[in-house]
Amino acid sequence: MPPWLLFSLAALSLLSLVRFRALAASLQEDSNEKIETDCYGSPDFLFGGALVAFFLSVIWASTTKEPQPLSAQALLTGSAFYLALVILIAGFLVFRNINPIKIFGLAPANPTKKIAFGLVWLAAAYPLILSAQFLSYKLFPADAQPQPIVSFLVENPDWKNRLSVMALALFAAPLTEETIFRGYLYGIFKKIGGRTPALLASSLLFAAIHLHLPSFPGLFLLGFCLALLYEKTKSLWVPFAMHSLFNAVSVYLAIFWPELMQ
Numbered sequence: 001m002p003p004w005l006l007f008s009l010a011a012l013s014l015l016s017l018v019r020f021r022a023l024a025a026s027l028q029e030d031s032n033e034k035i036e037t038d039c040y041g042s043p044d045f046l047f048g049g050a051l052v053a054f055f056l057s058v059i060w061a062s063t064t065k066e067p068q069p070l071s072a073q074a075l076l077t078g079s080a081f082y083l084a085l086v087i088l089i090a091g092f093l094v095f096r097n098i099n100p101i102k103i104f105g106l107a108p109a110n111p112t113k114k115i116a117f118g119l120v121w122l123a124a125a126y127p128l129i130l131s132a133q134f135l136s137y138k139l140f141p142a143d144a145q146p147q148p149i150v151s152f153l154v155e156n157p158d159w160k161n162r163l164s165v166m167a168l169a170l171f172a173a174p175l176t177e178e179t180i181f182r183g184y185l186y187g188i189f190k191k192i193g194g195r196t197p198a199l200l201a202s203s204l205l206f207a208a209i210h211l212h213l214p215s216f217p218g219l220f221l222l223g224f225c226l227a228l229l230y231e232k233t234k235s236l237w238v239p240f241a242m243h244s245l246f247n248a249v250s251v252y253l254a255i256f257w258p259e260l261m262q
Helices: 003-029 042-062 072-095 111-139 148-155 159-193 195-208 213-233 237-256
Strands: none
Touching: 003 111, 003 213, 042 072, 042 159, 042 195, 072 159, 111 213, 111 237, 148 159, 148 237, 159 195, 159 213, 159 237, 195 213, 213 237
């Protein structure tokens, strides 16, 4: 990376830290609970605990075997599984007379404003996330293989596969991951331990489940920012928008500037 670009990235990252520190401080000063957690109880602790245990088992299993090349079939299977989890969570909540649309803030008065808010905040967060990923690749060069999704895009340049990845990255992944990690698990973590432990726990799990050590710091920061903005706005529309645009930028870089993703 050219020195001028490194300097610019460092300066922008510092501005990002200042901006998000101010956001965190505003949440600390606000005594009102932002995310509704009163609806969660013992059934959610058991169900959420089972989800966490499953994700941890997947993470543990990944440490004992060599990573396999990603395929179109694996992408489809993974997307279908995550979608099934979202349907299961929604059905579980509805069965208990809890409205997922209400508790996840999916019917705000002005969803367009919420989406625009998320896109603006992603611009603030992106330099910090990119800096964390860059430093991680430099600190762990032996493990610094690109993410499987990046390798898949590089090795399969036909537009059929690329359009499939775009659909997954821009729509399926944000919808499912935000519902699971921010919408449901974050609320349960907050009910049990409070805001800060929930921010940390949901972000750590989100980063770890991607099964890619060099990307862990950047994904942790992304998850933390997404949860922080969800807490601030009380609507999953904001992390949806942020996550979708983040993935769109990542796909663009993987296709047209792959050396920046390695």
